[in-house]
Amino acid sequence: MEIKAIRGFNDILPNEIGKWQFVEETAREVFEGFGFSEIRIPIIERTELFSRGIGEATDIVEKEMYTFTDRSGNSLTLRPEATASMARAYLEHQIYSFDPVAKLYCIGPMFRYERPQKGRYRQFYQIDAEVFGVENPMVDAEVIIMLIHFLKKVGLENLELQINTLGCRDCRPKYREELRKFLATKSFQLCEDCQRRLQTNPLRIFDCKVESCQEAIVDAPKVVDFIDGECQKHFDKVKGYLEMAGLSYILNPRMVRGLDYYTRTAFEVVSYQLGSQNAVTGGGRYDNLFQEIGGLDVPGIGFAIGMERLISLLPKEKEFIQYPHLFLAALGEEAYGEAYRLINQLHLEGIRAELDYEAKSLKSQMRRADKLKVQYVLILGEEELKRGKAVLRNMTDKSQEEILINNLLETLKSKIVFD
Ligand code: HAM
DSSP states (O other): OOOOOOTTOOOOOHHHHHHHHHHHHHHHHHHHHTTOEEOOOOSEEEHHHHHHHHOTTSHIIIIIOEEEEOTTSOEEEEOSOSHHHHHHHHHHTTGGGTOSOEEEEEEEEEEOOOOOBTTBOSEEEEEEEEEESOOOHHHHHHHHHHHHHHHHHTTOOSEEEEEEEOOOTTTHHHHHHHHHHHHHTTGGGSOHHHHHHHHHOGGGGGGOOOHHHHHHTTTOOOGGGTOOHHHHHHHHHHHHHHHHTTOOOEEOTTOOOSSTTOOSEEEEEEETTSTTSOEEEEEEEOSSHHHHTTOOOOOEEEEEEEHHHHHHTSOTTSOOOOOOSEEEEEOSHHHHHHHHHHHHHHHHTTOOEEEOTTOOOHHHHHHHHHHTTOSEEEEEOHHHHHTTEEEEEETTTOOEEEEEGGGHHHHHHHHOOOO
16 A cells, blocks of 8 residues: 555645745844844653643643653653743753843744644644743834744735733733633533633633634633733833834734743734634743743743745745756767766856756757756757857747857856846
8 A cells, every 4th residue: 555644744845845945044034133043952852841831731732742652651742832942942051141131943843633624734834933031022022023024025915913911920810710700601602621621721712613612702801901010011012112113913802822831922923815724923922931841930932933824825926946047958979978077067066957867859858958947958969069169048038159168157157047
């Protein structure tokens, strides 16, 4: 039986890779311009990191983690997100001893056992950026500004930035209690999972997609009405800084985010072009995560962009495939040897050149050159070769000229349009 990829795990094929590389390169350029450095973290961590960091009573930890026991009996998990790992690395390597403020980004695959559908996969890629060590609301605005700048730079349009505040350790318990009381009166409407969440983590009921649960929360109390003075001040400042930067946003009091570590600022960027899985990015502040994973008291804020969703939104007209610059068509054995010598030189000079390994007829070589969408074809014939010359054909305007093989490199460099 033919072996196929696992459901929810995708191949990214050569004809799509240009988009991925473009997005990754733009992220590096933009983020590094904002003072961020790349960090690479392992794909597998101790399960505890995520259960404590993300929260025991979240969907991710309860039912979506790829957890297994290794041969030594350790419980390990394929990372469902990168924030907790980045925080662990910051603590483990005492990055704070060099400078308490760390601006880090990472790009890579994450794993969640969710039901696959369009825009939702079991292996998916995130571009994640985090700032550790700053409580000032200025940095909340700064990461959002960087995010929007990046999304615009890759060509995304019609996005909506939604923000909310989730309060802090001091004010949220009061809200949680009010929410619990309110939802207890509607418990008959709640699904089995939410009946349980009502006891363990009522905020998570906001994430439930079941219609009757959605209806139950319509008039639920809003966290923003329960936050204390400090959290209110922080939120007002974030909004003020966003306005100063000319960014428009929508207040979404129902956005609670699916991970438990958030405090104060939470945000998402959504696109209505995406259908039901419409969040391109999610993020927020998490001032207690470091303590949850057993570390120092370090504030943090960041976001993660879902690459598959982002890539599905890239402008359709933009060309991402890199075609070869030149095709070498050789006629006869001697010319073929010369083509082999030249192609090796050209590759070393960064010219994307191709030849036909089968040494077929000129007609079939030209057909292949056409298919590869090259800019030029160099035709090496026995006769011209004796005079040290070859014919260079411009595949756009179909003009041809004889050129000196000794000058090939300079001639090509002056003619090829490098992307
Ligand atoms: P998240 O909202 O769980 O947040 O994921 C962020 C983004 O990853 C989503 O907006 C979505 O684009 C993408 N994503 C999530 N799950 C899937 C999936 N199954 N298939 C395809 N794409 C998906 C986090 O992961 C937080 N760590 C973000 C963060 C960083 N908060 C602070 N710092």
